[in-house]
Amino acid sequence: MPEQPELTIQGWGPRPATPGDESPDGVLTKAARRYLTRELGWEPRATPPAAVEEIRLAPCRLPEEDRAALAGLLGEDHVRTDRDARLRRTGGKSYLDLLRRREGDASDAPDAVALPGTTEETAALLALCSERGVVVVPFGGGTSVVGGLAGVDPDDRPVLAVDLSRMASVQALDVPSSLVTVGPGMRGPALEQALAREGLTLGHLPQSWEYATLGGYAATRSAGQSSTGVGRFDELVAGLTLATPSGVLELGHPPASAAGPDLLGLALGSEGTLGVITGLTLRVRPKPTASSYEGWSFRTWAAGLAALQQLARHDLLPDVVRLSDTDETRANLLMAAGAGARALRGSLRARGRGEGCLLVVGWEGVPDLVRARVRAASSLLRDGGAVRLGRRVGDSWRRHRFEAPYLRDRLLDGGLLVETLETAATWTALPAVYDATRRALQESLARGGHRPLVMAHVSHGYATGASLYFTVIADRDDALPIQQWLSAKRAATDALLAAGGTLTHHHAVGADHRPWLEREVGPLGVEVLRAVKQRLDPHGVCNPGVLLPD
Numbered sequence: 001m002p003e004q005p006e007l008t009i010q011g012w013g014p015r016p017a018t019p020g021d022e023s024p025d026g027v028l029t030k031a032a033r034r035y036l037t038r039e040l041g042w043e044p045r046a047t048p049p050a051a052v053e054e055i056r057l058a059p060c061r062l063p064e065e066d067r068a069a070l071a072g073l074l075g076e077d078h079v080r081t082d083r084d085a086r087l088r089r090t091g092g093k094s095y096l097d098l099l100r101r102r103e104g105d106a107s108d109a110p111d112a113v114a115l116p117g118t119t120e121e122t123a124a125l126l127a128l129c130s131e132r133g134v135v136v137v138p139f140g141g142g143t144s145v146v147g148g149l150a151g152v153d154p155d156d157r158p159v160l161a162v163d164l165s166r167m168a169s170v171q172a173l174d175v176p177s178s179l180v181t182v183g184p185g186m187r188g189p190a191l192e193q194a195l196a197r198e199g200l201t202l203g204h205l206p207q208s209w210e211y212a213t214l215g216g217y218a219a220t221r222s223a224g225q226s227s228t229g230v231g232r233f234d235e236l237v238a239g240l241t242l243a244t245p246s247g248v249l250e251l252g253h254p255p256a257s258a259a260g261p262d263l264l265g266l267a268l269g270s271e272g273t274l275g276v277i278t279g280l281t282l283r284v285r286p287k288p289t290a291s292s293y294e295g296w297s298f299r300t301w302a303a304g305l306a307a308l309q310q311l312a313r314h315d316l317l318p319d320v321v322r323l324s325d326t327d328e329t330r331a332n333l334l335m336a337a338g339a340g341a342r343a344l345r346g347s348l349r350a351r352g353r354g355e356g357c358l359l360v361v362g363w364e365g366v367p368d369l370v371r372a373r374v375r376a377a378s379s380l381l382r383d384g385g386a387v388r389l390g391r392r393v394g395d396s397w398r399r400h401r402f403e404a405p406y407l408r409d410r411l412l413d414g415g416l417l418v419e420t421l422e423t424a425a426t427w428t429a430l431p432a433v434y435d436a437t438r439r440a441l442q443e444s445l446a447r448g449g450h451r452p453l454v455m456a457h458v459s460h461g462y463a464t465g466a467s468l469y470f471t472v473i474a475d476r477d478d479a480l481p482i483q484q485w486l487s488a489k490r491a492a493t494d495a496l497l498a499a500g501g502t503l504t505h506h507h508a509v510g511a512d513h514r515p516w517l518e519r520e521v522g523p524l525g526v527e528v529l530r531a532v533k534q535r536l537d538p539h540g541v542c543n544p545g546v547l548l549p550d
């Protein structure tokens with residue numbers, strides 16, 4: 001397996017070259033620049049990131065005796081305090097993270113980085129840090145978008161990033177039981193490559209797939225682009241090992257157990273607050289031998305939602321379901337370059353459709369079943385007023401599915417605010433949640449005379465409802481860029497919760513959502529979580545800046 005590249009300190013990438021690529025290195029196409037200038041009243045300007053050498057980093061606060069004790073456990077090479085190691089484990093990849101790093105601010109950097117190689121080493125490290133008052137922040141791929149790696153500690157203790165990249169191999173493969181046991185630092189591409197040799201797949205494909213880790217997925221309850229069919233990551237975890245300052249827990253008993261409440265559920269989504277996930281047993285499936293990806297068009301968002309609801313009711317939702325609202329459809333049509341975009345524009349014109357709302361659907365599996373599911377779902381989509389745009393549109397989406405974060409770097413270079421947020425709601429509440437969130441974002445970001453672009457799509461479907469994923473692009477307020485986004489995010493979160501949405505569908509709580517956690521789980525719920533933390537992490541060293549409110 002060739003070594004995968006590391007994320008850049010101030011953005012995404014480096015991007016792999018693809019044949020026939022019309023926008024190398026995520027370059028903003030002329031069409032996109034024209035569209036955004038017109039739509040946002042944006043004046044493109046050069047706002048490049050500070051040089052990496054100029055990023056400000058505070059001196060390491062980890063006492064030498066603690067560093068030496070950690071090195072005694074892990075080996076000198078596996079405890080690092082150098083500038084590059086610390087900068088590469090600073091924060092995640094939210095808009096605010098990127099803004100800070102681009103401005104040369106790494107004040108949230110960990111004091112040191114530890115790289116344990118086994119569960120035993122991790123457990124010993126946690127016991128030592130608990131005893132000595134060193135905060136531990138597990139670091140997977142570093143792709144958190146909710147401040148999950150912020151390393152904030154109310155007691156201002158030294159912070160140790162625990163990088164899991166040394167635990168990144170397949171430990172066991174049980175083909176008859178469709179189970180694979182892996183290290184938490186493994187990334188999706190490496191696992192898929194190993195499974196493909198046995199004709200298997202995990203099928204978890206978030207947009208951050210190239211860089212995020214399996215431990216990170218479990219710690220945040222991630223959802224991938226095919227999760228409607230394959231299941232969310234938490235549904236794919238059959239068991240895991242959690243090293244805590246109080247000992248090691250082995251959780252989950254496949255295929256099924258009724259021995260009391262499911263403790264595995266406590267570890268999933270725990271975001272490093274209870275300890276470090278050091279091993280995972282995952283459910284895998286045969287690699288699909290057939291696939292079909294298609295584009296469809298609806299005249300309106302409401303018609304699209306109603307059709308998805310019908311598919312859900314009849315258990316006919318495809319594995320991939322992405323319904324874009326009119327603004328997102330228009331932006332995609334006008335900003336995209338290349339054959340896929342041309343095909344889509346041509347297809348819509350030929351069918352006498354304006355822009356409408358684009359639906360991308362994908363099915364995977366054995367040929368007979370894929371054919372039958374496509375046929376049944378297509379009939380319901382037609383009944384719902386959709387027009388089929390064909391496979392080129394679906395295939396084009398599939399080919400470009402990981403590209404948006406590379407483009408984001410270029411948009412940031414040009415002086416734009418670019419961020420996303422997500423929620424989920426029942427089919428009944430979904431239209432109100434959509435309207436309220438959009439309105440809140442638009443009103444907040446319109447202050448100061450800006451003309452924000454707020455776009456949304458349904459990204460995952462369930463029998464009971466769906467998730468909504470918002471993308472926001474606006475001219476950046478160069479004087480107060482952080483406050484500009486914080487105000488919009490606050491307004492949107494208040495609005496979506498008031499309308500009946502969930503605090504998050506798959507990005508997790510992190511530092512950014514924790515003021516609102518009590519509104520979703522209630523004060524008693526927060527107390528229960530605190531009690532569990534107190535038992536496993538009595539000195540509160542495990543990622544104290546996330547999940548639980550102050």
Ligand SMILES: Cc1cc2nc3c(=O)[nH]c(=O)nc-3n(C[C@H](O)[C@H](O)[C@H](O)COP(=O)(O)OP(=O)(O)OC[C@H]3O[C@@H](n4cnc5c(N)ncnc54)[C@H](O)[C@@H]3O)c2cc1C
Pocket residue numbers: 092093094137138139140141142143144145148149164184205206207208211212213214215216217218219220221222223224225270271272273275276277278405506507508510543546
């Ligand atoms: C461009 C982009 C696209 C994204 N697309 C998606 C998407 O499609 N779907 C989705 O769900 N998310 C998405 N995300 C969010 C992010 O990729 C996910 O939250 C992912 O699960 C984080 O994995 P990671 O390995 O990078 O974890 P990190 O960012 O390193 O950590 C995330 C949190 O989990 C904790 N953690 C990490 N590893 C462990 C461990 N082994 N034990 C205990 N705690 C641990 C960390 O302390 C932190 O609190 C996206 C992010 C970006 C930047």
